[in-house]
Amino acid sequence: GAVVSQHPSWVICKSGTSVKIECRSLDFQATTMFWYRQFPKQSLMLMATSNEGSKATYEQGVEKDKFLINHASLTLSTLTVTSAHPEDSSFYICSASYPGRSEQFFGPGTRLTVL
Amino acid sequence: GQQVMQIPQYQHVQEGEDFTTYCNSSTTLSNIQWYKQRPGGHPVFLIQLVKSGEVKKQKRLTFQFGEAKKNSSLHITATQTTDVGTYFCAGLLPDSNYQLIWGAGTKLIIKP
Numbered sequence: 001g002a003v004v005s006q007h008p009s010w011v012i013c014k015s016g017t018s019v020k021i022e023c024r025s026l027d028f029q030a031t032t033m034f035w036y037r038q039f040p041k042q043s044l045m046l047m048a049t050s051n052e053g054s055k056a057t058y059e060q061g062v063e064k065d066k067f068l069i070n071h072a073s074l075t076l077s078t079l080t081v082t083s084a085h086p087e088d089s090s091f092y093i094c095s096a097s098y099p100g101r102s103e104q105f106f107g108p109g110t111r112l113t114v115l
Numbered sequence: 116g117q118q119v120m121q122i123p124q125y126q127h128v129q130e131g132e133d134f135t136t137y138c139n140s141s142t143t144l145s146n147i148q149w150y151k152q153r154p155g156g157h158p159v160f161l162i163q164l165v166k167s168g169e170v171k172k173q174k175r176l177t178f179q180f181g182e183a184k185k186n187s188s189l190h191i192t193a194t195q196t197t198d199v200g201t202y203f204c205a206g207l208l209p210d211s212n213y214q215l216i217w218g219a220g221t222k223l224i225i226k227p
Contacts, residue, residue: 043218057212101213102148104148107157
């Protein structure tokens with residue numbers, strides 16, 4: 001149980017384009033999903049908390065208009081990086097929690113490279 | 116803001132030696148969790164500690180939660196090559212929206 005998928009696993013795009021990343025909980029319903037960014041050899045940086053049916057809560061310093069999060073169902077959350085630039089290149093990981101639980105189950109991550 | 120400090124950043128050990136990583140929070144936690152991230156992989160949930168002074172074991176791994184619920188440790192006995200990776204602690208603050216406060220991680224490196 002507690003399987004989270006993420007798609008795509010990697011993407012290369014040109015500067016100025018938008019990229020959508022999907023995060024799915026495959027065998028459970030997740031009322032809360034989290035989006036993280038991880039730089040090489042560094043810890044996880046929480047970008048936003050996504051609750052099904054409501055607006056995402058963004059961490060300080062994360063531009064909500066640049067990183068659009070949609071949590072349309074109990075099993076799917078999407079992160080769209082709009083007008084991507086090379087500095088947005090990173091490893092993006094989502095996680096999901098069972099309702100009422102705090103332990104997180106992570107997707108395999110998406111490596112974004114913006115040229 | 117609230118922080119969880121984790122040390123050391125790296126630890127090089129010979130295979131068979133022990134490994135320990137420590138986490139210290141600036142505030143009392145509701146629980147503390149431990150995750151392992153293999154090179155090139157994603158974090159995987161290992162365990163959660165909730166009670167003051169709690170100790171849990173998973174084979175060669177021993178997890179402790181301090182009496183004040185502010186610090187925690189992970190000890191691995193007789194490391195093996197399969198233990199290689201980065202170990203993260205993550206604390207849950209009271210009254211938070213299930214957001215975890217993450218330590219910086221300790222990378223376990225096995226010397227050849």
